Amino acid sequence: MHSHRIVRGAVSALLVASALQGLSPAAAKPPAPVVAAIQADEAAAVKRLQQWIALPTIANMGVNHAEGAAHMRQLALDAGFQQGEVIKTAGVPAVFATLDAGAPTTLGVYFMYDVKHYDPKEWNSPPLEARLVDRPGEGKAIVGRGAVNQKGPETAFLAAVKAFKDSGTKLPVNLVLVAEGEEEIGSPNFPQALASPAVQAALGKAAGVFIPGASQSSTGSVSTELGAKGVIEVQLISSGEKWGRGPNKDVHSSLMASVDNPAWRLVKALNTLVEDDGFTPAIDGYFENVRPLTAREKQIIAEEVAAGDEADIKKSLGIRTWAKDENFLTSSIRLAQRPTVNIQGLVSGYTGPGGKTVLPGRAEAKMDLRLVPNMTYDEAVTKLKAHLAKRGFSDIEVVVSGGYSPTEVAEDSVMIRAAQATLNGAGIENTLSARAAGSWPGVMFTGAPLKLPALGFGAGRGGGAHAPNEWFLVDSTNPKVAGMAEQSEIYADFLYEVAKAAAK
Amino acid sequence: MHSHRIVRGAVSALLVASALQGLSPAAAKPPAPVVAAIQADEAAAVKRLQQWIALPTIANMGVNHAEGAAHMRQLALDAGFQQGEVIKTAGVPAVFATLDAGAPTTLGVYFMYDVKHYDPKEWNSPPLEARLVDRPGEGKAIVGRGAVNQKGPETAFLAAVKAFKDSGTKLPVNLVLVAEGEEEIGSPNFPQALASPAVQAALGKAAGVFIPGASQSSTGSVSTELGAKGVIEVQLISSGEKWGRGPNKDVHSSLMASVDNPAWRLVKALNTLVEDDGFTPAIDGYFENVRPLTAREKQIIAEEVAAGDEADIKKSLGIRTWAKDENFLTSSIRLAQRPTVNIQGLVSGYTGPGGKTVLPGRAEAKMDLRLVPNMTYDEAVTKLKAHLAKRGFSDIEVVVSGGYSPTEVAEDSVMIRAAQATLNGAGIENTLSARAAGSWPGVMFTGAPLKLPALGFGAGRGGGAHAPNEWFLVDSTNPKVAGMAEQSEIYADFLYEVAKAAAK
Known part of the structure; x- marks a missing residue:
């Protein structure tokens, strides 16, 4: 619900430059055995995603609270997390898992395992069947509730972690996973789970936190958000x-x-x-x-606006005019500012x-x-x-x-630097976004007491979050856009970039 | 929807005096052969009502428009109307039927054959099954959509008409029936049917128009409304x-x-x-x-209020205070006036x-x-x-x-005099109501060009119009309250009283 990916779909993605660079096959790839393991696991990973979609957790409808948490824990263990526990809260349980690689750097990972509710009558294929459907000009996509928000990207990330285990490769960072089942209703009880001393101790060691997301536009570009x-x-x-x-x-x-x-x-x-x-x-x-926007934030918005197609955005939103008849730049500043x-x-x-x-x-x-x-x-x-x-x-x-509360992450933080290095290394066109108009609970990490940089990160592509026919691209026919296995490779590389950025 | 009966249920019935007089068996009864025919037909009349309830016409849902009109026409013919036709409109069809008894006086009768929509989940018995259910302290009632609003009272009236035919008794008045299937949505197309020259000519001869209704309170009293x-x-x-x-x-x-x-x-x-x-x-x-209320209208309201139980009314409405914290009399005047x-x-x-x-x-x-x-x-x-x-x-x-528009009927009109004479003759406690706060399309008769006195009239009892478990009393255990056959007898008598009042 609050996921920034929706807003990216609605506005930010449309504001993003559409320069066409290919995924560079040479740059900054993870080790060959990890890549090979990801590729060997590709079909199994798709199957895991389909099975996960078949088990929807819906926070405000009492659907699969305990079952969803147990499944989430098992997915983490299967990927190589050494311990995982379900943490009871006043609402839907949270899951806490760790993977100690003996690395100097620790990375926090935030998952949501709940999904938005849905009306099967509005769907072209059953929302829990996660069928593979052709998307003309894009490739093969899984259609199902939670496909892009957020089980698809999360499955791609877990597949990356699993590939280290499968290939016997040492992870470049330790991992701390915290997963909640109430993101779609505004995370009312997640702070309770995060407050557990064990979770605080584990996350306290992290250089930063990220949530996996499929954030490429149709032309392959990615916008990295400095807050929400x-x-x-x-x-x-x-x-x-x-x-x-x-x-x-x-x-x-x-x-x-x-x-x-x-x-x-x-x-x-x-x-x-x-x-x-x-x-x-x-x-x-x-x-x-x-707080008024800084000059730098306004500059970033102006760059987004200059590269965006206003008419196309208006068309996709079904609007004829911005509020107060403002021009595109003024209205975009308002979108971030107000x-x-x-x-x-x-x-x-x-x-x-x-x-x-x-x-x-x-x-x-x-x-x-x-x-x-x-x-x-x-x-x-x-x-x-x-x-x-x-x-x-x-x-x-x-x-x-x-x-x-709102969340912010500094442009020179470990996480932003690692994200940019990873995207640049993969040859993915990327820009900055001053602030997402939507929301995600990053403040649970960026706020006191943890005060960690936190962001959403990931290649790949999907759409229809909260809407019928939600989809997540598995096989991409566009060389600029990552399919699921490529996303996993980029996540694997991201782990190295986080370690590098943290060491600087 | 707009039927005054609901408001009677909500407020007016509760405002009515509760003096206890019995249905007087001696006074002003219709001829013995008619009464005998009504009684012989009693079980069949109940069956006709049940069959009618099984065929709901719902105007704004496209349910049984043509079927409802055809059934309505047939019910009129079966009761003894000599001709009946379905009149097409831009919406649900109307029905027009006449019975020429060669009498000097003609009476217009207005029916609605549509019902409010319903959600079977909210009912204790299926809304179209019209089951006979015991009502403790009241008798046996039919429970079903349309039972009281308006198929029950209309069936009782048709049974009265049929009894003249069955007993070979000449009717004291000619009848002109106009029935619509859109009362519940505000009669948008009924004026179109009424405007037909044949209908205008037939109604133009009428001394007045009435709609049958089960308007007795739990103590047996009836409030006769001077407008709505x-x-x-x-x-x-x-x-x-x-x-x-x-x-x-x-x-x-x-x-x-x-x-x-x-x-x-x-x-x-x-x-x-x-x-x-x-x-x-x-x-x-x-x-x-x-138009401000007249002194006479205010007097009538004051009489209603004096006889009403304010605490009981508030309880039944689920309110603690009248708007603006007015007292019962002021608020009752406002209810009529505003x-x-x-x-x-x-x-x-x-x-x-x-x-x-x-x-x-x-x-x-x-x-x-x-x-x-x-x-x-x-x-x-x-x-x-x-x-x-x-x-x-x-x-x-x-x-x-x-x-x-609103409707009004003069206290000294043929219809009010006939209604009062009938009720008094049957020993039914009755009072006047200055104006119903609810609505019924009486203006289609009281307004130009017809300008006929029009009112709702009938003994008997029911409740739950527009609500789940709508009911209509068939066998009454309270001697002050008419069951269905007794209602038919009172309708039969009403025809004589109309003829008498018109002759004066």
Whole structure:
């Protein structure tokens, strides 16, 4: 849900330069036995991905919580992690695994093993069958829920790790894996798992943390993000029950003449949260701690914009104009710079075709707030509640279902340097992105107490995260785009680059 | 949907006096052969009702439009109507049937043969099986969709008509039946059927029109309504497509930083439709043509209120306070007096459990406006659109899915006099209601060009219209409440009372 890969799909990838360089076969490859082992394992790796997709973990629907965690642990052990344990939380369990290679450098790896829910009716092939489907002009892709977000890239990374074991090659770094099953609902309980002393001790030794991702555009380019917005998932609920006015259930609509309506109450409360333009956040003090973009960040955005195709982006988003009729550059700066107050959905009373004469007892707005540095999760939740209370809306329930603060990673950090070296070594065109407009829980690593550089990294390609027909490219016919085995090779190389960058 | 019976269930029935008089066996009964024929037909009438319930016509779901009309026509012919025809409209067909008894007086009868949609999962017995179920303290009831709204009372009326045929008794009035299959969506095409010259000519001879209804309270009392509010069913739809801003589909929520959101647009538009109290209509000029209640109407309301149990009504509605903290009398006057602007439902973007990071391409508010004399349907639709346009919301689609103007019937009209005489003759406690807060399309008869007195009338009892487990009492164990055969007897008597009242 919050994964930056979606936003990359939506905007950043489209902003990326489309210079055509090939994957250079010569540069910076991992050792030949590792490459050979990856290739020998290719079909088995695809099978592992298909089996994993067949076992969906869905956090907010109680689907395969324990089973998904057990499977995640076993996948790590099979790849060569020496120990793995399931860590219970108040929600979906986490998994913690380590691989001690006796190396001077340790790398943290963050996985999510949950997936977004899905409606099989909307899919062209069954979402859990993970069928191999031809994508004209791209190659063969696995279609299934979780294919790209995030089981495909994670399987490619585990295949790289396994290849070291299979080929008897010593890993250049030690690995610490932390995996959660609640990323799609805003990681509400993952901090609890991370706080375990053993996890803290293990991650405390890491030079940085990364999450595997298939981040190549259709032309093969990759955008490396220097941070991402934070997010708060929140539902505002107006009800006769909490309000003490209006009905505690749906009643006949004629009663509107003498009975209060919780749906109107919600409209009046929502109306205060954005300015009259229906766009600018109006929560009291919301912009107080917003750090303006640096000159360097603006420069990076300008470079992205110069290389992007505005018309194509607008077409893919189905929009005709940016908010406030701003030009592409101004709007792109806003996209990175601005915190948001978004309505994801509205649900109240009758929601079927046409109308039905009820006065609803309950109304709910599903919202998300996106936060930029130096806003924090706690600050924004507090300000939202205070804003509503100040205007007499204390009866509106504020249900925070997940979220976290923004994350940032320095351009000169070990992780960014290692990512750039790996991509350059593989001949993959790559640019920087100042800040993803989407979110991922990198702050759990970049924030206190760990304060580690953290990023998403990976070659390969996929799409349709959270949508029907989610796909992940397994065999690529475009020489600029990595298939699954090539991704594993690039991950293997990345381990060497992390060791190198950390040694500098 | 708009049927006054619901509101009677919700409020008016609860406002009604609970004096206990028995159904007087002596007074004003129809001829013995008619009564005998009704009783002989009793089991068959129940069966006819069950068969009718098994064939639901649902206007806005395309269910049994033609089949429902054909069945309606056949029911009329079987009861003794000499001719019956299905009248095509732009929507669900209407049915027109006549019975010429050679009488000096003609009575118009209005039927609805459609029902509200239903979710079988919410029912204790299958909604189309029309099972006979014991209601403790009340008797045996048929449970099924349409049982009370309106097939039960209509079946009881047709059984009365049939009894004249079966017993070879001449009817005291000629009958003109007009039946529609779109009452539940606001009768959008019924005026078209009524406008047919043959229908106008037939109804033009009528002394008045009535719709059968089971309107006894649990204590047996009946409230006779002197009118009902009009209603407009309307959906307000905000979309990127029509707006030209925001996306034309759901996109990733992070884009809220630089893309407009149609859900916010809808909130801003809705916000202008009621005052800051979230209750008082704020559509420009909305109250302009509101006729104040007369002294007589206020007197009737005061009598209803004096006899009502406020605590019991509040409990049944699930409310703790009336809007604006008014007392029972003031709020009851408001209930009759005030036009409304109601939100029935809200639906936009993600509506499942928790949240989902989308920025929706579309948002819809389902609304109804209730109109009082002398407001009209056309006036209110025009004012709503003008109000939105004046504030720059012309992009918000105003989809009017049905509705009609308010209806009124004079206390000294043939129909009210006949109704009161029938109820008094049967020993049924009855009071007047100044105006139903709900709606029924009586204006199609009371308005130009027909200008006939029209009302809902009937003994008997049921509940749960539009809700799960809708029921209609067939055998009553309470001597104050009519079972189905007794209702038919009262309808038979009503025909004589109409003839008498018209002759005066």
